[in-house]
Amino acid sequence: MAFVPAGSLRFHVQRLPATAAAARPDRPVVVFLHGLVVDNLSSFYCPLAVPTARAGHEAVLYDLRGHGRTERPATGYDSRTAVRDLVSLLGSLDLGHRPVHLVGNSYGGTLALHAALARPDLVTGLTLLEPPLSGTWVENMVDTLSAAALSLEDSPVPAELLTLRLRKAANLTSIADELLNRTSLIDDIAASRTFTAADFARLDCPTLIVCGEHSELVPGARELAHHAAHAAIRILPGLGHDVLKESSGVLREAVLAHLEATAARTVRTGRTARAPRAGALVR
Numbered sequence: 001m002a003f004v005p006a007g008s009l010r011f012h013v014q015r016l017p018a019t020a021a022a023a024r025p026d027r028p029v030v031v032f033l034h035g036l037v038v039d040n041l042s043s044f045y046c047p048l049a050v051p052t053a054r055a056g057h058e059a060v061l062y063d064l065r066g067h068g069r070t071e072r073p074a075t076g077y078d079s080r081t082a083v084r085d086l087v088s089l090l091g092s093l094d095l096g097h098r099p100v101h102l103v104g105n106s107y108g109g110t111l112a113l114h115a116a117l118a119r120p121d122l123v124t125g126l127t128l129l130e131p132p133l134s135g136t137w138v139e140n141m142v143d144t145l146s147a148a149a150l151s152l153e154d155s156p157v158p159a160e161l162l163t164l165r166l167r168k169a170a171n172l173t174s175i176a177d178e179l180l181n182r183t184s185l186i187d188d189i190a191a192s193r194t195f196t197a198a199d200f201a202r203l204d205c206p207t208l209i210v211c212g213e214h215s216e217l218v219p220g221a222r223e224l225a226h227h228a229a230h231a232a233i234r235i236l237p238g239l240g241h242d243v244l245k246e247s248s249g250v251l252r253e254a255v256l257a258h259l260e261a262t263a264a265r266t267v268r269t270g271r272t273a274r275a276p277r278a279g280a281l282v283r
């Protein structure tokens with residue numbers, strides 16, 4: 001475990017070097033972006049991050065702003081700030097000169113797509129697991145989070161969970177309460193700029209989208225795959241919005257194959273991270 005200063009915050013980071021026998025320094029660094037509120041970097045660790053490192057790719061996991069063990073400021077939960085956090089953290093890790101492949105789960109997939117559109121000079125590939133991409137999702141999520149915030153406000157649940165020695169559940173509940181009731185997270189999500197077909201058409205890096213067959217997010221994923229020149233979609237039968245937890249074997253094979261193909265393309269084209277264009281972080 002490490003805490004890395006980046007910008008004005010300290011981020012909780014796990015960095016897994018590529019297994020020596022398979023290491024290739026010219027491959028993109030694989031960076032994992034987790035989902036909202038009760039999620040953190042640990043959801044990726046065993047299912048995808050460790051296999052990624054064993055396959056020869058350096059892996060970086062971190063708790064997003066306000067999540068897990070990263071510092072929790074009152075503001076800054078919009079996508080533009082999240083991209084700035086990512087770029088700043090890569091700089092602090094001395095990885096700003098390396099192209100990156102972003103793997104995002106749920107809302108982390110949304111942030112990964114924002115980053116790829118804002119910084120095409122940096123992002124060389126995307127793997128999006130159940131990414132929310134539509135305005136309808138934003139409305140539904142704001143309603144869900146607002147209801148959760150009301151239920152957690154002045155709730156005795158965290159104390160009761162500690163009494164029952166359920167420390168992990170108590171900690172997650174406390175983090176959720178702080179994020180939802182003491183930060184701008186809900187307002188920032190409500191003000192999110194939704195993606196358009198023109199945004200999808202601008203995406204120029206190899207992209208794999210993975211969704212469960214019964215997920216409500218499939219239509220948005222299909223739209224992205226339709227408009228983006230280098231995007232493909234994989235639908236996993238029998239699953240909903242739980243592909244990371246419920247389909248580790250199939251998912252791992254699909255993700256590793258995509259990482260390998262994207263890395264080969266990056267090496268073949270000799271691509272390295274370039275200096276950003278003026279205003280690249282502003283969308």
